[in-house]
Amino acid sequence: MARSNRAAPSLRGRALATVLGVAWGTFAVVMLLSFGSGLERRMTERAQGMGKGVVVLWPGTTARSWRGVPEGRSVILERGDVDALLRDVPTLSNASPEMLRREVIGRGERVYRAMIAGVTPPYGELRSMTPEPGGRFLSWRDEREARAVAFLGDRIARELFPGDSAVGRRVVLAGAPFTVVGVLAPKAQDSDYGGTDDERVCIPATTFERRFGVRALDDVVLGVDDPGAAAGVIEDATVALARRRGFDAADEGALDWWDTTEGDRIRAWAFLAMDVMTGGAGVLTLLVGGLGIAQLMFLVVRQRTAEIGLYLALGARPRRVMTRFVTEALALTGLGGLIGIAAALGLGRLIGASSVAEDVGTPHVSPALALGTAALIALVGVAAGWFPARRAARLDPVRALAEG
Numbered sequence: 001m002a003r004s005n006r007a008a009p010s011l012r013g014r015a016l017a018t019v020l021g022v023a024w025g026t027f028a029v030v031m032l033l034s035f036g037s038g039l040e041r042r043m044t045e046r047a048q049g050m051g052k053g054v055v056v057l058w059p060g061t062t063a064r065s066w067r068g069v070p071e072g073r074s075v076i077l078e079r080g081d082v083d084a085l086l087r088d089v090p091t092l093s094n095a096s097p098e099m100l101r102r103e104v105i106g107r108g109e110r111v112y113r114a115m116i117a118g119v120t121p122p123y124g125e126l127r128s129m130t131p132e133p134g135g136r137f138l139s140w141r142d143e144r145e146a147r148a149v150a151f152l153g154d155r156i157a158r159e160l161f162p163g164d165s166a167v168g169r170r171v172v173l174a175g176a177p178f179t180v181v182g183v184l185a186p187k188a189q190d191s192d193y194g195g196t197d198d199e200r201v202c203i204p205a206t207t208f209e210r211r212f213g214v215r216a217l218d219d220v221v222l223g224v225d226d227p228g229a230a231a232g233v234i235e236d237a238t239v240a241l242a243r244r245r246g247f248d249a250a251d252e253g254a255l256d257w258w259d260t261t262e263g264d265r266i267r268a269w270a271f272l273a274m275d276v277m278t279g280g281a282g283v284l285t286l287l288v289g290g291l292g293i294a295q296l297m298f299l300v301v302r303q304r305t306a307e308i309g310l311y312l313a314l315g316a317r318p319r320r321v322m323t324r325f326v327t328e329a330l331a332l333t334g335l336g337g338l339i340g341i342a343a344a345l346g347l348g349r350l351i352g353a354s355s356v357a358e359d360v361g362t363p364h365v366s367p368a369l370a371l372g373t374a375a376l377i378a379l380v381g382v383a384a385g386w387f388p389a390r391r392a393a394r395l396d397p398v399r400a401l402a403e404g
């Protein structure tokens with residue numbers, strides 16, 4: 001009896017240690033994967049600040065002669081080429097020309113030197129330029145009538161209209177008055193060309209042409225619904241433009257392409273590899289905790305040999321004995337799992353509420369992660385209790401009573 005009393009504290013200590021081991025393993029699985037998910041979402045959000053499924057085209061200089069014309073000729077694109085692309089490339093969802101120029105924009109004594117972009121209405125959606133409430137992006141009517149209207153980047157709006165709404169107000173752009181129709185809603189953006197969008201002013205392409213006497217495009221922004229089709233769009237667009245502008249379609253210097261969907265694919269594969277490695281490390285830690293549960297249950301079976309023998313001698317079926325020990329193992333594993341999940345969620349909330357979240361994102365526990373973790377904990381619990389339970393169910397009642 002005295003040996004049994006000494007064993008009880010020992011079992012309680014072992015139980016606490018094994019529960020904490022399972023808790024640590026669960027915490028590692030949930031925290032590592034949720035942190036990776038939050039980081040991926042944040043990086044994707046920042047990358048898509050320049051647009052989702054966007055391909056940017058810049059005209060270049062030919063590096064090959066073509067039909068008697070020597071190399072070194074500048075390729076010039078105009079708005080008609082964009083219309084031709086939309087007509088000739090069926091996999092192209094949308095496109096917008098873009099003409100760029102740095103000019104001073106001002107209101108009274110406040111001035112700002114900004115990048116002015118002459119674009120068409122699809123540009124707003126292609127480049128994720130969502131207006132703040134109460135405003136809008138450029139419309140086709142603005143384009144057709146060459147209106148003197150402007151869509152301001154949010155940083156410019158704050159500089160020119162501190163603490164006030166810019167929508168409906170007048171600004172002076174390149175010496176001419178323009179009406180502000182919208183302001184960019186603040187967004188994260190980690191890639192750009194010609195500056196970030198918070199310092200860009202968009203005006204209708206027709207207005208840009210008339211105001212500055214420019215027809216040649218600086219670039220074309222194209223939208224691709226299916227990221228996997230981006231390479232095909234680039235190939236078809238190159239052929240179409242080569243035919244219109246008279247250069248060799250195989251001339252890599254004639255056009256310069258930036259396929260942002262390629263970065264999306266690379267990022268997705270990188271995070272998949274990270275999830276596999278970090279998730280695998282967490283699973284191994286959880287399995288180690290499961291081994292601790294199994295060792296504890298074997299010890300419990302040894303301590304309860306006489307009790308199990310009496311239980312079997314009174315007619316209990318082996319299945320009931322197994323169920324009892326498997327249930328105990330599941331309870332211990334489940335308790336450790338709950339502690340680990342609670343700790344991971346608590347730390348995730350702390351990270352999400354801190355300034356660190358701006359750079360690394362907020363840890364995100366998806367339904368798939370929650371269900372997968374619960375299933376893994378249950379599997380570890382059943383496995384940890386199964387073999388000790390089977391040993392207990394196979395005990396000979398007479399020998400068990402004698403040993404007890």
